[in-house]
Amino acid sequence: MSSTATKDHPQLAAIFNRDEPRVDWHDETLWWVRAKRDIAAHKLPEWELLRETASQIKNNVLSNLSSYLEQFEANAIKNGVTVHWAADAREHNQIIHKLLSDKGINRMVKSKSMLTEECHLNEYLLQQGIDVIDSDLGERIVQLAGEPPSHIVLPCIHKKKEEIGDIFHEHLGSAKGESDPKILTETARQHLREVFLTRRAALTGVNFAIAETGEIVICTNEGNADMGAHLAEIHIASMGMEKIIPQRKHLGVFLRLLTRSATGQPITTYSSHFAKPQDGKEIHIVIVDNGRSIQLGREDFRNSLKCIRCGACMNTCPVYRKSGGHSYHTAVAGPIGSILAPNLDMEKYADLPFASTLCGSCSNVCPVKIDIHDQLYKWRQVIVKAGYTPKAKTLAMKGMAFTLASPALYRAAGKMGRWTFKYAPFAVNNGANPWYKHREMPKAPEQSFGEWYAKRKDQHK
Amino acid sequence: MKVALFVPCYVDQFYPNAAIATLELLEKLGCEVHYPKNQTCCGQPMANSGYEHLTGACNNLFIGNFSGYDYIVCPSGSCTLHIKEHLHSHQNEAMAADIRKRVFELTEFLVDILRVESLDASFPYKVGLHQSCHGLRGLRISQMTELVAPPFSKPAQLLDMVKGLELVPLNRADDCCGFGGTFCVVEEAVSSKMGKDRVDDHIAHGAQYITSADLSCLMHMEGILRRQGSDVKVIHVAEILNHSIK
Ligand code: SF4
Numbered sequence: 001m002s003s004t005a006t007k008d009h010p011q012l013a014a015i016f017n018r019d020e021p022r023v024d025w026h027d028e029t030l031w032w033v034r035a036k037r038d039i040a041a042h043k044l045p046e047w048e049l050l051r052e053t054a055s056q057i058k059n060n061v062l063s064n065l066s067s068y069l070e071q072f073e074a075n076a077i078k079n080g081v082t083v084h085w086a087a088d089a090r091e092h093n094q095i096i097h098k099l100l101s102d103k104g105i106n107r108m109v110k111s112k113s114m115l116t117e118e119c120h121l122n123e124y125l126l127q128q129g130i131d132v133i134d135s136d137l138g139e140r141i142v143q144l145a146g147e148p149p150s151h152i153v154l155p156c157i158h159k160k161k162e163e164i165g166d167i168f169h170e171h172l173g174s175a176k177g178e179s180d181p182k183i184l185t186e187t188a189r190q191h192l193r194e195v196f197l198t199r200r201a202a203l204t205g206v207n208f209a210i211a212e213t214g215e216i217v218i219c220t221n222e223g224n225a226d227m228g229a230h231l232a233e234i235h236i237a238s239m240g241m242e243k244i245i246p247q248r249k250h251l252g253v254f255l256r257l258l259t260r261s262a263t264g265q266p267i268t269t270y271s272s273h274f275a276k277p278q279d280g281k282e283i284h285i286v287i288v289d290n291g292r293s294i295q296l297g298r299e300d301f302r303n304s305l306k307c308i309r310c311g312a313c314m315n316t317c318p319v320y321r322k323s324g325g326h327s328y329h330t331a332v333a334g335p336i337g338s339i340l341a342p343n344l345d346m347e348k349y350a351d352l353p354f355a356s357t358l359c360g361s362c363s364n365v366c367p368v369k370i371d372i373h374d375q376l377y378k379w380r381q382v383i384v385k386a387g388y389t390p391k392a393k394t395l396a397m398k399g400m401a402f403t404l405a406s407p408a409l410y411r412a413a414g415k416m417g418r419w420t421f422k423y424a425p426f427a428v429n430n431g432a433n434p435w436y437k438h439r440e441m442p443k444a445p446e447q448s449f450g451e452w453y454a455k456r457k458d459q460h461k
Numbered sequence: 462m463k464v465a466l467f468v469p470c471y472v473d474q475f476y477p478n479a480a481i482a483t484l485e486l487l488e489k490l491g492c493e494v495h496y497p498k499n500q501t502c503c504g505q506p507m508a509n510s511g512y513e514h515l516t517g518a519c520n521n522l523f524i525g526n527f528s529g530y531d532y533i534v535c536p537s538g539s540c541t542l543h544i545k546e547h548l549h550s551h552q553n554e555a556m557a558a559d560i561r562k563r564v565f566e567l568t569e570f571l572v573d574i575l576r577v578e579s580l581d582a583s584f585p586y587k588v589g590l591h592q593s594c595h596g597l598r599g600l601r602i603s604q605m606t607e608l609v610a611p612p613f614s615k616p617a618q619l620l621d622m623v624k625g626l627e628l629v630p631l632n633r634a635d636d637c638c639g640f641g642g643t644f645c646v647v648e649e650a651v652s653s654k655m656g657k658d659r660v661d662d663h664i665a666h667g668a669q670y671i672t673s674a675d676l677s678c679l680m681h682m683e684g685i686l687r688r689q690g691s692d693v694k695v696i697h698v699a700e701i702l703n704h705s706i707k
Contacts, residue, residue, distance in 0.1 A: 014650035023654060031633070038606065047609035316607065318637045322654050355648060357641030357655075358509065360598035364607035380511030389511060397512040404470070404507075405518030407499035434646040438653035439684030442475040449468050449477035453484075453496050 008351040013323035027321040029157060034315040036264025037365065044256070054253050055369035058306035061244050062296060068211040068244045069287065075214025076285060079276045084286045089119035092288045096121065096203070096236055097128050099284055103234065105130075105201045111218070111225035112136040113205030114152050114309055115238045115288060117331040121203075132203075133195050135224040137188055144171045150325025152332055153262045153311035158324055192224070202228030206239035206285070207308070208254060212247040215275035216285065219258060219268040226272050234282045237274070241287050242305040254308060257367035261312040295343045300378045304339050306368040313362035313372055319355055328352060335362035339375040342383065350388035353379035411450065464492040465530040467564070469540040469676070470502040476676050479697035483536040483567055486703040490575055492534075497526035505543035509642045513547065520548055524556050532574065533564040536699050538596025538675045541566040545600070567699055568674050569602050572615040577622070584704045585625030589668030590617055591659065591682065592635040593675030602674060606635050616674050616698050623701060629666040636662075640681035656685045664693055671695045 007015075017023055041047045061068060073083045086092035092115075100108060108125070110116065110132050122132045122143070134143045138155035142148065144167050149155030156164070165179035174187045204225045208217040216237055218225045229235040245251060259265040277283040296302050314320045314334030325333035330341040330349060338356065341349035353376045362372040383389065403409045435441070447455075464487055468480040487494045503523065504516035523544070527533050535541045544564045550557045571577045592614075596602045603614035620626055639645070639655025646652075660682050663671050671686075671693060673679050679695040686693050 010648050010650070013648060017650040017654055020654070027658070041609050045609070318639065318655050319648070319651050322658075323648075323651050354511075354644070355651075357594065357637050357639060357644050357652075359594035359637035359641075361594075361605075361607060361635075361637070364598060364605050377509065380509070381513050384511035385514065393510070394512075397507050397510060397515060401504075401507050401512070401515040401519060404502040404504065405522055407501055407522070410470070410501040434649035435684070437649055438688060439656070439681065440687035442471075442680050442683065445475065445477050447477065449473045449480040450496075450498060452477055452481060454498070 007329070009323065009327050009329070009355040010351065012327035012329065013319075013355070016324045016327055017322070023322055025160070026158060026324060027318075030315045030321045033154070033263060034312075034365070037261055037312055037315065038264075040260040040264040040266065044260070050253060050257055051367055051369050054257055054308075054367055055306065057245060057250050057253065058368050059303065061246065062242070062302060062305055065241065065244065065296065068246060069241060072209055072211040072214055072244060073287075075212070077214070079214050081214065081275075081277065081283045081285055084284060086286055086288045086290070088290045089288075092119045092238065092286055092290065093121050093124040095286050096238075097125060097130070099234065099236060100125075100130055100201055101128075103200070105234075107131045107133075107199055108201040108203055109133050109135050109195050109199040109228045109232070110203040111205065111220060111228055112139055112155070113203065113238050114149075114332060115205055115240050116203065117149060118290065119238075119288070121238075133192075133199070135192050135195065135222075135228055136220070137185065137222060137224075140188060140192070141167060144168075148326070148331065150333065151311060151314055152309050152334075158326070196227045196231050199228070200232055201234045201236065202232035203236045203238065204229055206237050206243050207258070208245050208251060209239055209243045209285075210246075210248050210251065211244055213275065215248075215273050217251060217271060217273050219255070219271050221265075221269045223270045226270055229272075229274065230278075233280070234284065235274070235277070237283065237285045239285055239287050241289055241292050242307075258308055258310050261310040261365065261367040291344045295340070298343070301339060301343065301375055303370055304336065304343075304372075304375060306370055307336055307340075308368055309336075310367055312365040312367065316361045316365045317356075318359065318361075319357065323355070328355070335372045335376070336370070339370075339372060339379060342379050346383060346386055347388050350383045353377075353383060462492050463529075463531045464494050465527050465533045466494050466496045467500065467503075467527065467533050467535040467540070467544075468496070469535065469537045471680065472536060472676050475680065476697065479536050479676055479699055482697065482699040482703040483534070486567075486699055487534060489703075490571070490577065492575075495530065500526045503540040503543045504547070505540060506642055508543065508547055516547075517551070520550050520557070521552060523548060524550055524553055524560060527560055527564075528556050530563065532570065533560065534567055534570045535564065536567045536674070536697060537677065538566045538593045538600050538602060539677055542595040542599035566596055566600055566602060566674060568596075568615045568619055569600060571619055571702075577619065580619065580622040580702055582622070582702055582704050583624040583626075584701045586669045587627045587629050587667050588620065588670045588672050588701070589629050589631060589663035589666060590614070590620065591638060591663070591671055591673040591675075591678055592616075593673050593678045594635075594637050596674045597635055603635070616672075619702055620672070620698070623704070626701065629663070629668045631662050631666060633659075633662060638678045638681050640677050642677075645681060652681075653685065656681050660685050660689075660691075660693075664691065668693060670701075672698050672701055674698050 141156040150158040162179045168174040207219045320334040338352035360373040504519040604612045638659045639652040683695040
């Protein structure tokens with residue numbers, strides 16, 4: 001992360017684009033996932049109704065969040081679960097650290113949780129002398145590589161199998177040059193089995209928290225959440241406070257949408273319900289705010305909290321596909337990350353709402369119908385007003401607004417060589433212009449349409 | 462029917478032929494077309510860059526230019542969408558609201574308002590249709606591949622009326638070309654890669670021309686085609702629909 005911390009999305013994307021065959025490979029891999037999503041969605045004639053239903057359920061949740069959370073907490077406590085509340089990432093990390101240190105535990109197994117990435121839990125625990133092993137295969141790979149995930153569902157989608165082979169050779173002792181996915185997966189399984197059997201604590205994320213029953217639902221394809229949670233004596237579940245759904249009967253709507261949107265599968269291999277701890281064991285749920293209630297208070301952006309983290313908006317996003325997840329320098333990349341991150345730190349993430357053409361494909365695939373591209377547009381307005389754009393840009397925009405508000409100035413600017421553009425940044429024909437690097441300028445015609453029209457009118461007189 | 466022709470700034474300056482074709486086509490189809498000569502721009506370049514608050518004067522100029530017509534027709538999906546979604550005025554919101562209802566992109570105007578069923582046009586070439594994102598997902602002039610809904614396409618429906626024209630299929634029917642206004646310079650690397658990939662799709666399917674209801678996308682793809690020294694040309698959909706049998 002440190003190498004990416006000072007660069008913005010355009011710079012990081014330009015670095016990613018130095019290797020064009022790799023960009024093509026990344027783009028095609030994700031497009032293939034998008035295509036699988038399309039096939040799965042088209043098998044359900046009621047798809048659009050399902051999206052609308054999911055969206056409305058989540059709208060209802062957001063409008064009544066505090067009472068649902070209290071209901072959830074009361075029911076979870078009745079089930080024998082301990083509930084903790086964390087206002088921010090720091091508190092979340094401290095709660096988990098205390099739970100572990102009280103029991104003298106210094107090693108933990110963790111299944112996939114984007115929330116713990118958001119809170120940088122691994123780094124924090126490492127500093128406290130606690131070793132965390134990620135048990136999701138993709139997350140384990142990036143963990144061994146010392147990188148953050150580049151995608152919320154497919155954490156190591158940026159790595160080719162040969163590179164994974166090298167990582168496993170170095171860390172897990174697989175044969176040098178081995179890149180057969182089957183053999184590499186088996187290597188990981190053996191390694192993780194030992195981890196599962198020896199860890200006393202397991203941390204998982206939460207996909208859905210049912211207010212009516214106080215139970216949580218965790219979706220994985222590898223069954224690693226279950227393995228970890230069932231074997232350990234303490235199961236800690238980190239949960240963003242927006243993960244609530246009101247009733248069990250609503251779960252079907254979301255389970256049908258989640259993996260179809262994510263990977264094109266009809267359902268995750270494991271959709272596990274956790275309600276009560278086994279005898280002699282403990283379940284702790286940490287409910288985390290970390291900026292969510294601020295986002296809930298932003299009228300234009302609150303419904304970003306409907307997100308169920310399916311990743312479909314990333315797979316369909318041409319900018320994500322051609323710039324890679326790490327270019328977004330935040331835990332959640334892609335279109336959804338670009339509307340969530342400015343809420344946490346507007347200055348640091350001021351570049352992200354601009355890392356989009358506003359093509360709108362994200363909003364169309366989103367299973368809970370978040371108006372992602374409209375929110376990108378709105379964040380731009382907020383960021384400019386807050387003063388997080390370069391002064392030169394503001395000046396240029398003011399000049400442009402001034403010219404375009406005056407027909408006489410506009411015509412004069414046109415005459416001076418068809419807009420040697422302050423006003424169309426692509427029309428300056430030299431090497432310093434970013435447009436010109438890969439594209440020719442439009443040819444200036446003899447006359448503008450306005451000039452042609454004036455002459456035609458004269459002829460018609 | 463009194464129609465005002467709204468010619469976006471970059472079309473006026475760089476692609477006058479598309480505007481001429483639009484004007485001639487509308488006249489052929491019986492419209493009384495006016496071109497308010499003090500028009501400049503819809504304000505989108507500022508607004509999409511986060512400076513919507515600077516577009517007030519531009520908006521008032523637009524309202525002054527375009528009030529009092531039955532319809533306002535524009536050969537650009539993107540600029541039409543901007544007016545439909547963002548034309549507001551402190552001084553004259555009622556007129557702004559009226560204009561937002563009356564503005565149409567050319568192909569939707571031909572299909573939905575004029576209900577064109579045949580055209581006297583001929584264009585004996587293989588043509589790739591680029592769906593501009595704002596026309597597609599904003600104005601919904603075609604069905605979007607993400608949705609589970611019946612397919613349709615207003616530009617394709619019109620192009621089907623043109624003699625000799627063959628529409629080529631594409632691998633990705635509605636992926637973005639990467640223009641995106643100031644995105645094309647701010648995110649130069651990703652933008653030009655997106656444009657290259659779009660162009661390649663058309664070329665791989667044998668297109669001789671790439672057409673679209675949006676010239677900003679075509680301008681972007683043309684920049685790439687010309688840099689590559691390609692024979693493939695871009696042409697606005699109005700120029701094809703106005704291409705009479707010669
Ligand atoms: S914003 Fe929508 S599409 Fe993107 S990850 Fe969230 S739920 Fe999925």
